[in-house]
Amino acid sequence: MDYRLNFDAVWRSFDLLLSGLALGLGLAIVSIFIGSFIGLIAAFAMLSKNKLWRGIAVAYVTAIRNTPILVLIFFTFFALPQLGVRLGKIESFVFTLTIYSGAYLTEVFRGGLIAIPPGLREAGLAVGLTEWGAQRWVIIPVMIRNVLPALSNNFISLFKDTSLAAAIAVPELTFYARQINVNSFRVIESWTVASLMYVFACYIIAAGLRQVERKLAIP
Amino acid sequence: MDVAQFLHEFWNARGAIWDGFQMTVAISALSIFFGTLLGLFVGLALVYSWLPFRFLVRIYVDFIRGTPVFVLVLASFYILSVIGIQLTAFQAGILAITAFCSTHVGEMVRGALAAIPRGQSEAAMAIGLTFRQTFQSVLMPQALRQILPTWVNAATEMVKASTLLSVIGVAELLLATQQVISRNFMSLEFYFLAGFIYFLIDFSIERLGRFVEKKLAYC
Numbered sequence A: 001m002d003y004r005l006n007f008d009a010v011w012r013s014f015d016l017l018l019s020g021l022a023l024g025l026g027l028a029i030v031s032i033f034i035g036s037f038i039g040l041i042a043a044f045a046m047l048s049k050n051k052l053w054r055g056i057a058v059a060y061v062t063a064i065r066n067t068p069i070l071v072l073i074f075f076t077f078f079a080l081p082q083l084g085v086r087l088g089k090i091e092s093f094v095f096t097l098t099i100y101s102g103a104y105l106t107e108v109f110r111g112g113l114i115a116i117p118p119g120l121r122e123a124g125l126a127v128g129l130t131e132w133g134a135q136r137w138v139i140i141p142v143m144i145r146n147v148l149p150a151l152s153n154n155f156i157s158l159f160k161d162t163s164l165a166a167a168i169a170v171p172e173l174t175f176y177a178r179q180i181n182v183n184s185f186r187v188i189e190s191w192t193v194a195s196l197m198y199v200f201a202c203y204i205i206a207a208g209l210r211q212v213e214r215k216l217a218i219p
Numbered sequence B: 001m002d003v004a005q006f007l008h009e010f011w012n013a014r015g016a017i018w019d020g021f022q023m024t025v026a027i028s029a030l031s032i033f034f035g036t037l038l039g040l041f042v043g044l045a046l047v048y049s050w051l052p053f054r055f056l057v058r059i060y061v062d063f064i065r066g067t068p069v070f071v072l073v074l075a076s077f078y079i080l081s082v083i084g085i086q087l088t089a090f091q092a093g094i095l096a097i098t099a100f101c102s103t104h105v106g107e108m109v110r111g112a113l114a115a116i117p118r119g120q121s122e123a124a125m126a127i128g129l130t131f132r133q134t135f136q137s138v139l140m141p142q143a144l145r146q147i148l149p150t151w152v153n154a155a156t157e158m159v160k161a162s163t164l165l166s167v168i169g170v171a172e173l174l175l176a177t178q179q180v181i182s183r184n185f186m187s188l189e190f191y192f193l194a195g196f197i198y199f200l201i202d203f204s205i206e207r208l209g210r211f212v213e214k215k216l217a218y219c
Helices: A008-012 A014-047 A051-065 A069-083 A089-115 A118-126 A131-168 A173-184 A187-216 B003-048 B051-066 B069-082 B089-115 B118-126 B131-168 B173-184 B187-217
Strands: none
Touching: A008 A014, A008 A173, A008 A187, A014 A051, A014 A089, A014 A131, A014 A173, A014 A187, A051 A089, A051 B187, A069 A089, A069 A131, A069 B131, A069 B173, A069 B187, A089 A131, A118 A131, A131 A173, A131 A187, A131 B069, A173 A187, A173 B069, A187 B051, A187 B069, B003 B051, B003 B089, B003 B131, B003 B173, B003 B187, B051 B089, B069 B089, B069 B131, B089 B131, B118 B131, B131 B173, B131 B187, B173 B187
């Protein structure tokens, strides 16, 4: 074993690594944002009395949750063009991650909606809100606050999943780490720094989201 | 999409896909096996071990959990050969997923043991059981019952994580599929097929998990 640690090559490209980290965060934020809407709609569909809506939502969630995300990424990027849907690398990845997060968030929101006592909706109706108004102004705000911890966990795991974008050459952190590794042969340094960046980013995000949870908690 | 042509190409590719399927099962089974063994020790160490050692194990768990599995796979593949440990891509990949699995199982074990009220250990001690007897006949049976359903679901995560080995050149189901596609260019059909096979594996594991959960619920 004749390997001397030398972080020069990694520090020289540290800006790239940081930009990769930022891109990963951005991808995760966009995906969870759009994914939340999909998840919310699918959660209501799952709890609706209409069998067709329920069937579609269950099929969506079951199919996505039981398929590896890498297969979904490759499917969107390499197979959808055959159907005439041609997306760029980043758009394609965001699309996949959105659909993916939507399925996981459906379960989160569904659990949150079930846990809301029916009296809340009735009280909303009693003060004169419409059915939609009661959902929009009473049920959803309470439910979102209750599921915030689960949302945070989902966001962190989505952020880690953005590393997979490297497989279709989206220039995020893992992509650059691999590039430094291949160009400079500073193998240990590049991967250690990249993992530490992920670990610290996750740690900071988790701490930040915990603050948000505390701020928004129902007193 | 031409069904007859797909069936023809599928017949040609059946050997490659079957080999890939077997490889996926082998990777998943080995990582789950070793990961669970290691994870049991991790969990016990997190609860019972000497404080400085517990701290080290905690760092190991947080570091592995904060790093994306994809980065673990790449790092294990690239780093080990540099520091003089010659492993095949297959072995390096299994090592990475084993580490991933061990932290998951470790947290499960820790959580399950922490959920058992303290009074039970105290009661066991009061009737004169040794630590070992307490663990064997009071704590472990309850912890196992709580862990089993979650553990089965973690198994689906390992199957999904096995797809990441395709990137370091292990010919599991996803890479086998990609090789087939590079010959016949039917990306839509064959990515769909791969996704469907993964779905069947994970869906059956998930159903098994629910079955086990129900079995354990009232006994």
